[in-house]
Amino acid sequence: MLSSVRGSVLRSCLSTLKKPSSSSSTALSSLPGTSAVSRTSFLPPPARTYVTAIWKNTKNSEIAEAYSRTENIFKTYKPVTPGLRHLRRPLSPHLYKGRPVRLLTIPKRKKGGRNADGHITVRHRGGGHKQRIRTLDFKRMAAGVHDVVRIEYDPGRSAHIALLCNRATTAEGLEKWSYIIATEGMRAGDQVQSFRQGIPEGFIPGFELPKETLEEEGASNEGASSSHSLALGILRSMTLKPGNVLPLKLIPPGTVINSVTLKPEGPALLVRSAGTFAQVVSHEDNGKYTHVRLQSGEVRKVLKDCAATVGKVSNPLWKNRSLGKAGRRRWLGWRPSVRGVAMNACDHPHGGGRGKSKSNKHPVSIWGWGTKGTRTRKPGPKGPKNSNKMVVRERPRGKEKRSS
Incomplete structure (x- = not known):
């Protein structure tokens, strides 16, 4: 009895699977040039409800997004050689593929x-491909609008550089062409300006205020304060653009900056590496200093008349690159570093002995001082406490750095 019922139910299910639906049959019959045999080949296979089949067809969306994001950021290579297997480079399709301006380079x-006596004073250096040094304009004293011609690669630094063209008709040679450190997002066709000489007259249309009024924090009466704040807002909207150079007194707190100078007429010395940035913390009331937070977390005082570039340094993914093989590091001019335990006793404090052992000693460098973060400077006038009176807060170390 039960077997006959099962057989009838199974036959009815099979018949329903074999017979195509009316909508599908009509859709297939409407296709031109299809015979009865070819129509049956268009029939979809029976739906499978196995759990394994469902698992095989599903994909983790988060993993797929992560892979696609990595492919869009970095360039990887098919591992046809062992050196290409782990090679990973940031994608920079906007870089200029030609040679640099010969006038702005010198041979390296x-x-x-080695020093003049032939003694090694800096270890792990030597060899490498022939390079030419790009002469960058770290002062940027020339006023006026400069056009970004292209973004280039610089073998002497981790950041990218930008070639500028001065719009002034009287500029020629080195006054017309110059290299600067490119900010993040800078592309060919952009316009940058330098305001190290001050705000030019008539820069803000409709506001003929003296420069001292623009640079003051407030005005005497209400009418003057409202006009001053309006002019200051217009000035910031016109000058606070990535790539522009401004005195620190004209940069509002919280602005991200780079290429900070330490002298009013000096070159940029701080925050020039790839992906780095500083931040304006505050301006001293009735003072001559501005507090700037550097990339290390240190907060230090810089003169208000010193200048900085608005924005973040380009090529932030440089630190995540992978060279892929030791030879590529040799091309860059870096020689290998040897472990101390692999040396002889006369060459390193960890050398000598049997096996890989440093003989129960504290880890030290080749010169004998602690290499695991031991602070060797004595406190006092020449120590960390008063070594630099411009430092408001030292960079975080140890537990403070781990907690932040």
Whole structure:
């Protein structure tokens, strides 16, 4: 009895699976040039409800997004050789593929880390491909609008550089062309300006206020304060653009900056590496200093008349690159570093002995001082406490750095 019922139910299910629906049959019959045999080949296979089949067809969306994001950011290579297997480079399709401006380069003479006596003073240097140094304009004293011609690669630094063209008709040679450190997002066709000489007259249309009024924090009466704040807002909207150079007194707190100078007429010395940035914390009331937070977390005082570039340094993914093989590091001019335990006793404090052992000693460098973060400077006038009176807060270290 039960077997006959099961057989009838199974036959009815099979018949329903074999017979196509009316809508599908009509859709297939409407296709031109299809015979009865070819129509049956268009029939979809029976739906499978196995759990394994469902698992095989599903994909983790988060993993797929992560892979796609990585492919869009970095360039990887098919591992046809072992050196290409782990090679990973940031994608920079906007970089200029040609040669640099010959007028703005000088040949780099390498010394292999040796001094005049031939002694090695800087270890792990030597070899490498021939390079030319790009002469960058770290002062940017020329006023007026400069056009970004292209973004280039610089072998002497981690950040990218931008070639500028001065719009002034009287500029020629080195006054017309110059290299600067490119900010993040800078592309060919952009316009940048330098306001190190001050705000030019008539820069804000409709506001003929003296420069001292623009640079003051407030005005005497209400009418003057409202006009001053309006002019200051217009000034910030016109000058606070990535790539522009401004005195620190004209940059509002919280602005991200780079290429900070330490002298009013000096070159940029701080925050020039790829992906780095500083931040204006505050301006001293009735003072001559501005507090700037550097990339290390240190907060220090800088003169208000010193200048900085608005924005973040380009090529932030440089630190996440992978060279892929030791030879590529040799091309860059870096020689290998040897472990101390692999040396002889006369070459390193960890050398000598049997096996890989430093003989129960504290880890030290080749010169004998602690290499695991031991602070060797004595407190006092020449120590960390008063070594630099411009430092408001030292960079975080140890537990403070781990907690932040």
